[in-house]
Amino acid sequence: MSMNRIILIMLLLFVMEGSLLPWLIPSGYGGRIIPHFVFVVVIFASMYSGRHRALMLGAGFGLLQDIVYYGHMLGPHTFMMGLIGYLAGILFERRRATLLMALSIVGMACLLYDTALYFIYRIFRITNETYAWAVLEYILPSLFLQVAFALTFYVPLRRLFEAGLQGNADQEEE
Amino acid sequence: MIELFKLMRNKLVFMLMIGFILFIAVIGYSLSDRKKLTMPENFIKDSVIYVQQWIYKPAGFIAGLFEDIRGLREIYEENEQLRLTAAAYTRDKIDYNFIKKENERLQQALSFTERQKALYNYNYLIAQVISVSNDANNRSMNINLGSLNGIKKDMAVTTVDGLIGLVSSVTPLTATVTPITELNEISPTFNSIAVTIMGRENESFGILSSYNSEIDRITMTKIDENDPMTVGDTVITSGLGNVYPRGLVVGTVESKKVGDYGLTYVASVKLAASFDHLTEVFVVQQAELEEPQQ
Numbered sequence: 001m002s003m004n005r006i007i008l009i010m011l012l013l014f015v016m017e018g019s020l021l022p023w024l025i026p027s028g029y030g031g032r033i034i035p036h037f038v039f040v041v042v043i044f045a046s047m048y049s050g051r052h053r054a055l056m057l058g059a060g061f062g063l064l065q066d067i068v069y070y071g072h073m074l075g076p077h078t079f080m081m082g083l084i085g086y087l088a089g090i091l092f093e094r095r096r097a098t099l100l101m102a103l104s105i106v107g108m109a110c111l112l113y114d115t116a117l118y119f120i121y122r123i124f125r126i127t128n129e130t131y132a133w134a135v136l137e138y139i140l141p142s143l144f145l146q147v148a149f150a151l152t153f154y155v156p157l158r159r160l161f162e163a164g165l166q167g168n169a170d171q172e173e174e
Numbered sequence: 175m176i177e178l179f180k181l182m183r184n185k186l187v188f189m190l191m192i193g194f195i196l197f198i199a200v201i202g203y204s205l206s207d208r209k210k211l212t213m214p215e216n217f218i219k220d221s222v223i224y225v226q227q228w229i230y231k232p233a234g235f236i237a238g239l240f241e242d243i244r245g246l247r248e249i250y251e252e253n254e255q256l257r258l259t260a261a262a263y264t265r266d267k268i269d270y271n272f273i274k275k276e277n278e279r280l281q282q283a284l285s286f287t288e289r290q291k292a293l294y295n296y297n298y299l300i301a302q303v304i305s306v307s308n309d310a311n312n313r314s315m316n317i318n319l320g321s322l323n324g325i326k327k328d329m330a331v332t333t334v335d336g337l338i339g340l341v342s343s344v345t346p347l348t349a350t351v352t353p354i355t356e357l358n359e360i361s362p363t364f365n366s367i368a369v370t371i372m373g374r375e376n377e378s379f380g381i382l383s384s385y386n387s388e389i390d391r392i393t394m395t396k397i398d399e400n401d402p403m404t405v406g407d408t409v410i411t412s413g414l415g416n417v418y419p420r421g422l423v424v425g426t427v428e429s430k431k432v433g434d435y436g437l438t439y440v441a442s443v444k445l446a447a448s449f450d451h452l453t454e455v456f457v458v459q460q461a462e463l464e465e466p467q468q
């Protein structure tokens with residue numbers, strides 16, 4: 001029940017990310033501020049709902065992103081979203097993250113995600129700009145957007161995933 | 175207990191290895207020149223984009239409403255300019271009709287085949303942008319025309335301002351456009367485009383080889399040293415090779431200098447079209463594409 005709701009909300013977010021958000025970003029900044037809100041939700045899943053769930057959600061929505069916006073290659077988002085979600089889940093296996101910790105983890109995960117994507121595209125020669133330029137041009141500006149999103153939706157997202165966990169635990173006990 | 179832990183650790187590394195190999199394999203497979211998408215891809219893409227088309231256009235309409243109010247002052251100037259162009263257009267139209275008649279008569283006299291006559295007879299299909307990718311290195315757009323509407327891979331896509339990209343993959347109901355900003359000489363997925371200069375189509379020649387995102391300009395290479403191209407000229411596609419249609423505006427020449435080996439010139443071109451907040455685009459359908467299959 002709860003998992004269905006999580007998937008439904010993430011699907012809605014994914015649809016919005018491609019169609020509504022480009023209009024909210026001011027003209028001229030389209031290539032600089034790039035939302036990765038689905039990825040932020042995956043990181044929340046890893047912090048409050050366990051690494052396996054984060055891996056599944058990350059790989060699933062990464063694959064969706066790869067297929068829907070298939071330009072050069074399939075796979076980078078699937079792999080990086082799943083892997084980073086899983087790694088963040090290992091970090092938070094025993095304890096619950098506080099607000100500040102959650103925000104810094106989201107920030108670091110986004111930095112890692114964008115960096116990894118940049119190097120994948122660089123290795124396969126899709127792009128040839130330098131890393132320093134990429135950091136200043138789009139990685140840092142988008143990082144602020146992601147952290148702002150995480151801060152705004154911290155409470156509902158945490159409640160969503162912790163409710164999911166509760167539901168799961170109840171089922172296991174039964 | 176420790177052994178169990180070790181086993182788990184090994185399993186993790188093992189799974190990671192499998193995942194990594196799978197990942198490289200999928201990338202390698204999808205980087206190759208694929209003619210058609212598979213069934214599940216078609217299905218997922220069509221269904222997601224079907225939902226997205228309900229959002230993109232209304233959002234654009236509301237955003238456009240605010241921009242319209244802001245742009246009210248510029249309308250007078252624009253109107254004056256349009257009146258001037260309309261006057262020039264009626265003058266040119268008379269010329270054009272004469273030249274067209276003459277051309278048809280000459281083609282008849284030289285007994286052109288039907289295929290040759292239809293070669294430059296392009297059909298512009300209007301399409302709506304539905305969604306834009308949120309990946310800095312892959313800014314592809316989805317449009318609401320697909321193979322059922324006659325869209326094929328590698329068709330050129332323009333706006334009223336100029337060329338914006340090429341169709342990179344097609345599903346029954348939608349198509350994905352790779353913007354011209356992804357153009358890269360060494361990239362395995364995007365080819366170069368042959369261009370010329372408006373007004374001197376027979377004298378100028380160049381190849382758009384790659385887009386430099388750091389300075390926002392496209393690099394045009396292989397220009398002859400005797401080429402009369404100057405700064406400020408309008409760059410259009412030449413249609414040589416018959417893959418891309420001719421006569422689509424790309425941008426203006428900003429600077430021209432001697433290339434790396436000193437034999438040819440290199441120019442940087444400023445793109446005419448902007449890529450933010452796109453709504454309506456035109457897909458250029460070439461008439462002769464369907465001929466060989468009949």
